[in-house]
Amino acid sequence: MEDKMILEGLLWDTKVLADLCLHGSIESGTEGVHETFLIGLKEILTMQHEIYLTMQEQGWYTTENVEAKKLEDAQNKFQQLLEEEGK
Secondary structure, three states: OHHHHHHHHHHHHHHHHHHHHHHHHHHHHOOOHHHHHHHHHHHHHHHHHHHHHHHHOOOOOOOOOOOHHHHHHHHHHHHHHHHHHHH
């Protein structure tokens, strides 16, 4: 299997695991269970970041900067939708 595909799969898996640990920590009923989920979440986020950095170094995960105007436009549009929904 191609390295890129393996890393994409691992990145996806760590995202799913992070979500599970986040919800586990939120929903946990005891302090010990809560702490265990938080520790697991931190470890998974570290793995996720390492996978991301590896993919970025290989050029397999690229990002682009967004112009401030585009961010402002999206924020305004979202605010408008919230205001319309509140009417």
